[in-house]
Amino acid sequence: METPNASNFLETIIAEDLAAGRVQTVVTRFPPEPNGYLHIGHAKSISVNFGLAETFGGRCNLRFDDTNPEKESQEYIDSIQEDVRWLGYNWDGEVRFASSYFQQLYDWAVYLVEQGHAYVCDLNAEQAREYRGTLTEPGRNSPFRDRSVQENLDLLARMKAGEFAEGAKVLRAKIDMASPNMNLRDPILYRIRKVPHHQTGDSWVIYPTYDFAHGQEDAIEGITHSVCTLEFEDHRPLYDWFIEHLPVTARPRQYEFGRLNPSYTITSKRKLKQLVDDGVVAGWDDPRMPTIAGMRRRGFTPAAIRRFCKMIGTTRSDGVVDVAMLEFAIREDLNENAPRAMCVLDPLKVVLTDYPQDKVEELLAARHPSRTELGERIVPFTRELYIDADDFREEANKKYKRLVLGKRVRLRNAYVIEAVDVVKDAAGKVLEVHARTIPDTLGTDPADGIKPKGVIQWVSASLGKRATVRLYDRLFNHESPDKGDRDFMAHINPDSLRVVEQAWVEPALVRALPEQGFQFEREGYFVADRYDHSEQAPVFNRTIGLRDSWAEQGGAGE
């Protein structure tokens, strides 16, 4: 068998395990807790886990790590499955739930008690913290640590039966209160929570902790490589301890990689939830959110997200990835695949005084500049048009390549025109531009040799359609909005959303399907809103602007 070309440390490990015969088939899992929507950081984890299975011809499970019913809900379970599928991944078999292993987990807890490896502790949370010691001082043994097996068995059964109040008792592993690794100072296995569970209803009043559940879930499912993020590294000795002390039939191994931290972004479910709850954004799927659902609504494609995840690599170092890389990924995809169209965001009327009043020419325009197979669309040309106010100036220096009074410009996919006059209001504001069309300039330069310097987009004033365009920008104006103890709420970008209620788009655009993406030439990439767009009331979201070296040079400021 050919050894796959290892391109990251996990692939190297797996390739060696396969080569050494330690595992026959690679089985990984993506194990989200259903307590929030998936975000870009999860996309990386999904890419890593499903990607590993794919690379080595193995399997990847989707398992909900639902051991804490208080924070979880069906809404999250549904959204997570939808997001994973949307990203283009298929999990092996049915969706799994940690909760479906509750009985097995409980039986193993009983086993540990029988072996003298676990005990019921009556310390309350505060006392437990005191007994635990600190990072530099060892903890002290709980006064309940030496209860008899018989008493522990009885107490555990009564915990399960609901005889005790929440917080009154916990089940703990008997390991080492002096361990320098805090996770080994008699960790808690079960706590009492008298709340119904979204999957198991009220059949349980005690729930296993992450530490007692995760590795065993992996063992039950035959996971060979349990991949998680760096902060769980200290938990690995405990993960291994349970596997070694329990009669499990498989031997999963945990490996950790560095989580994704994109700049100008937060990826904490708690904080994202706060943005939603405080109304800073319209919901988990607000296009400004770094959630999968939000990015989807923003116009990102699964391919671009997957590409980005591959691009950033998988390592054990933990840093901040420039969002510019994510932006590159979506631009690359959309540049290649999005049909072109014309949209005017800040309309300024242009009247072609030499063009017949009722004449309409149905011009043909390529859907894509290089992919001719995408065909053409019809764009109506009329006497009155809209161009962007920013594309006209009464006077300008030679660096300005748009329409200037007395000068020419190419109307994209149409004629070259020359501005001959302006109409202003009392305050001197330009209301409309009068221009003339240069004859025979469709698809060719002017016969007189005076070539226009630039090209601008336009929309027929009489046949174009009105549309709502939402211009999104990054949600935070700080590169690391929540690093350290920074208050991320103080770094919200107040201009993260600008709604243009009366943009003009070429008529064909109103028939766009929801979620269809376009490049509005010279503006950026846009998508018909997944929920709000309709032919009668078109709504487009800006996914990302075009690269703009003109603006970068300060051109916009001239």
Added chain:
RNA sequence: UGGGGUGUCGCCAAGCGGCAAGGCACCAGGUUUUGAUCCUGGCAUUCGGAGGUUCGAAUCCUCCCACCCCAGCCA
């Protein structure tokens, strides 16, 4: 001041003792009916620092420094 990690170009990242890949960003040209795309070229005598081993070190050894994670009955 305990334990566990990580340090290669502004950012991500290859490299695993033989003479510093690649991508993003940036800069300079060229093409262009999108100031986009595309194309070309530039961008680490140096790998957190200091010693040491070696003919040879980003790669091995020693010490030091910086940053991240851990004291939830969260995951």
